[in-house]
Amino acid sequence: EYNSLLVYILAVLGVKKDGWKGPELYPPILLAVIKVTRFIVVQQALELLEPF
Secondary structure: OOOOHHHHHHHHHOEEOOEEOOHHHHHHHHHHHHHHHHHHHHHHHHHHHOOO
């Protein structure tokens, strides 16, 4: 059980059919998570800048 949704998602992404993914496979996963997070932050900032 995890307290952080991000840690839970990363744990799920680390599972493959026959066990855990190796450390060489994690950088692309982390890069994708970082990019998506940046897009979400930018989208939220743009929504806050729009006049009501």
